[in-house]
Amino acid sequence: MKNIRNFCIIAHIDHGKSTLADRLLQTTGTISDRDLQEQTLDDMDIERERGITIKSHAIQMDYKEDRVDYILNLIDTPGHVDFSYEVSRSIASCEGALLIVDATQGIQAQTISNLYLAIENDLEIIPIMNKMDLQSAMPEEVKDQIVDLIGCDREEIISASGKTGLGVDEIERVPAPVGDPNAPFQALIFDSVFDSYRGINAYFKVLNGEIKKGEKVKFINTDKEYFADEIGTLKLHQEPKQVIKTGDVGYIISGIKVAKEVKVGDTITRVENPAEAIQGFEDVKPMVFAGIYPVDTDEFEELRDAMEKLQLNDASLTFEPESSAALGFGFRCGFLGMLHMEIIQERLEREFDMTVITTVPNVSYHAYLTKDKETTIIVNNPIDFPDPSMIHRMEEPYIKASIITKADYVGPIMSLCIEKRGELTNQVYLTTDRVELTFNVPLAEIVFDFYDRLKSISRGYASFDYHPIGFREAQMVKMDMLLNGDMVDALSALVHKDNAYELGKKICKKLRELIPRQQFAIAIQAAIGAKIIARESLSALRKDVTAKCYGGDISRKRKLLEKQKAGKKKMKQIGNVEVPPKAFLAVLKLND
Ligand SMILES: Nc1nc2c(ncn2[C@@H]2O[C@H](COP(=O)(O)OP(=O)(O)OP(=O)(O)O)[C@@H](O)[C@H]2O)c(=O)[nH]1
Numbered sequence: 001m002k003n004i005r006n007f008c009i010i011a012h013i014d015h016g017k018s019t020l021a022d023r024l025l026q027t028t029g030t031i032s033d034r035d036l037q038e039q040t041l042d043d044m045d046i047e048r049e050r051g052i053t054i055k056s057h058a059i060q061m062d063y064k065e066d067r068v069d070y071i072l073n074l075i076d077t078p079g080h081v082d083f084s085y086e087v088s089r090s091i092a093s094c095e096g097a098l099l100i101v102d103a104t105q106g107i108q109a110q111t112i113s114n115l116y117l118a119i120e121n122d123l124e125i126i127p128i129m130n131k132m133d134l135q136s137a138m139p140e141e142v143k144d145q146i147v148d149l150i151g152c153d154r155e156e157i158i159s160a161s162g163k164t165g166l167g168v169d170e171i172e173r174v175p176a177p178v179g180d181p182n183a184p185f186q187a188l189i190f191d192s193v194f195d196s197y198r199g200i201n202a203y204f205k206v207l208n209g210e211i212k213k214g215e216k217v218k219f220i221n222t223d224k225e226y227f228a229d230e231i232g233t234l235k236l237h238q239e240p241k242q243v244i245k246t247g248d249v250g251y252i253i254s255g256i257k258v259a260k261e262v263k264v265g266d267t268i269t270r271v272e273n274p275a276e277a278i279q280g281f282e283d284v285k286p287m288v289f290a291g292i293y294p295v296d297t298d299e300f301e302e303l304r305d306a307m308e309k310l311q312l313n314d315a316s317l318t319f320e321p322e323s324s325a326a327l328g329f330g331f332r333c334g335f336l337g338m339l340h341m342e343i344i345q346e347r348l349e350r351e352f353d354m355t356v357i358t359t360v361p362n363v364s365y366h367a368y369l370t371k372d373k374e375t376t377i378i379v380n381n382p383i384d385f386p387d388p389s390m391i392h393r394m395e396e397p398y399i400k401a402s403i404i405t406k407a408d409y410v411g412p413i414m415s416l417c418i419e420k421r422g423e424l425t426n427q428v429y430l431t432t433d434r435v436e437l438t439f440n441v442p443l444a445e446i447v448f449d450f451y452d453r454l455k456s457i458s459r460g461y462a463s464f465d466y467h468p469i470g471f472r473e474a475q476m477v478k479m480d481m482l483l484n485g486d487m488v489d490a491l492s493a494l495v496h497k498d499n500a501y502e503l504g505k506k507i508c509k510k511l512r513e514l515i516p517r518q519q520f521a522i523a524i525q526a527a528i529g530a531k532i533i534a535r536e537s538l539s540a541l542r543k544d545v546t547a548k549c550y551g552g553d554i555s556r557k558r559k560l561l562e563k564q565k566a567g568k569k570k571m572k573q574i575g576n577v578e579v580p581p582k583a584f585l586a587v588l589k590l591n592d
């Protein structure tokens with residue numbers, strides 16, 4: 001046990017965690033040069049394509065120094081704010097963290113928030129300055145920042161480059177795990193993945209005692225018992241073992257097929273001579289809600305199947321059935337943020353071949369009625385918005401946003417935040433040129449286009465992080481969209497009273513661009529209750545696709561007509577109007 005080192009890599013997005021992990025895998029010979037690719041641990045297609053890590057990834061390495069054999073258990077974590085719950089779980093199974101700071105960018109918002117997570121869990125922090133190979137690196141300045149932040153010595157900071165390699169020997173600074181090898185077996189589940197053949201694999205860290213293959217184990221919170229059919233360690237591929245001992249990290253396969261039976265944060269123990277439950281993690285709270293519907297209404301059951309499978313790989317996805325007059329049966333889903341929502345939609349399309357419509361996302365509101373002012377009604381869906389005449393008050397979620405930027409951009413960023421109904425609570429100069437701004441802002445205002453706008457007004461020199469801080473009273477209204485007088489429930493949105501007119505106008509305009517002209521005129525209207533607040537109209541068009549087929553070849557004409565019909569299948573029929581699926585997300589694209 002004294003030769004085990006458990007550590008994770010944490011940093012702001014894109015500071016080079018996965019690339020540095022590659023170097024560690026290479027120097028320890030965990031992976032052959034032939035298998036090595038860039039960011040080897042990002043093994044999902046979407047991760048590779050987008051160049052970002054979405055899921056934490058644990059891997060074991062062997063390392064020898066001064067004739068001592070070490071076992072290194074490494075966890076690479078994602079940097080994007082939507083996935084910070086992945087980081088918090090990884091941290092719980094480690095004794096140390098490599099804190100990576102990009103030498104060209106310095107400390108950014110998630111550097112700080114991930115560092116705090118690590119400190120709360122008493123992890124030994126090893127500061128690393130990465131990308132030192134780049135011309136634009138500012139080693140002295142960034143060193144100052146790191147010393148300021150964590151109060152370490154300048155000499156402790158390791159200069160590294162994911163391109164050239166890093167002193168693995170420094171990882172010895174991570175303390176060995178503590179635990180009692182003779183105590184009853186007690187392990188913490190920190191992650192799980194789904195394998196369609198073998199069911200759910202739970203990843204755990206042994207805090208006390210040991211587990212042998214074939215033993216009867218119990219998952220304490222779910223109160224279920226299983227046989228440890230297979231246990232092993234997490235190399236690049238799983239490596240079955242007979243026993244996993246105190247301090248080590250491993251996986252267990254016990255034939256579980258139902259997602260609910262494996263709860264991340266649960267404790268595994270032996271049925272005979274059991275240990276106590278470990279304090280687990282808090283459930284993840286979704287931040288954004290939206291409906292997901294199959295384009296083809298007959299595919300509802302297939303969609304359910306796909307969602308259930310996806311949930312096995314991504315426990316943070318929540319969903320429950322709902323129905324819409326316009327779209328039929330679908331699900332109301334909860335996401336951790338907009339990137340998470342985008343990724344779920346993309347995975348449904350790629351991994352399950354489902355074409356889906358996502359409705360206007362919204363946050364979760366609280367409503368209180370005049371007849372009962374105390375009971376909270378949770379409104380996750382515009383359809384559940386109570387009749388305005390019965391509402392006593394509405395509340396919306398607020399967040400504390402922290403933005404780190406260059407002094408030059410403070411002005412424009414403040415105006416953006418004020419436009420978003422934010423209030424500045426703090427402004428600190430970290431150095432003469434770098435400022436940390438703290439705002440309280442309604443969550444609804446930042447989930448949509450805030451991040452993109454922040455990036456464009458600061459030319460990329462602003463980083464952003466946020467935490468929920470509870471609910472505050474707000475004037476919310478439900479805005480409906482009408483196509484030729486028919487209300488389309490899937491396009492309804494809950495908006496702040498002051499934004500309604502502006503937004504209504506913009507959405508009408510956007511829908512006018514997105515809906516193709518049809519054989520009759522279409523009126524596009526936005527309304528609050530019975531009051532129309534904006535209107536656009538789309539004029540009629542008759543498109544005769546066979547017009548260019550002179551000559552009498554009937555088979556060619558038929559072919560063209562069929563092609564047109566197939567093209568139409570991708571549209572959604574609302575009343576008599578055909579609407580393309582992307583129109584349902586019009587609200588998100590208002591500034592394109
Ligand atoms: N020049 C240079 N580029 C680097 C270095 N390390 C990483 N990069 C580049 O920086 C980009 C981001 O690297 P990743 O390793 O994916 O960063 P990450 O921290 O894992 O990102 P997330 O997991 O999405 O938070 C890639 O384009 C890398 O090629 C380095 O030491 N030098």
Ligand SMILES: [Mg+2]
Nearest residue numbers: 017018052053
């Ligand atoms: Mg990564």
